[in-house]
Amino acid sequence: MKKLLLFLLFSSTLSFGQSWDLKVQSTVGNEYYLDMTSIKQKGSLISYSQLTNYPDGIDYNGTLFHSTVVSRLTDCVENKFKTLGMIGYSDFDGKGKIVVVNTKPTKDWIIINMNKITGDIQREVCK
Secondary structure: OHHHHHHHHHHHOHHHHOOEEEEEEOOOOOEEEEEHHHOEEEOOEEEEEEEEEEEEEEEEOOEEEEEEEEEEEEEOOOOEEEEEEEEEEOOHHHOOOEEEEEOOOOOOOEEOOOOOHHHHHHHHHOO
């Protein structure tokens, strides 16, 4: 419980302390931002923070969230990533009420399709 509370406290202030740079916009209007100052190399891997705005919102148990802040770990050699944690917010730009929190890192690596938005983000992070 203490770990979750610390994560919530730290994560709820992420969007206020980070500098988001727009990198990609999808055909459905989703906006993807990176915090360039969050990009940190950890051995052969790189960690970073990403903000995504969803104009139509995403339903979570009957409540819409319009943005997420995720922490990711990526492998620039094999083009794959894991999500370390995610927070969904009621408003755009990581603001408003916290609607959903996932503190469980994904167990399996997700292979990146370099021809999609995740590939654009991967290229930017791995520069």
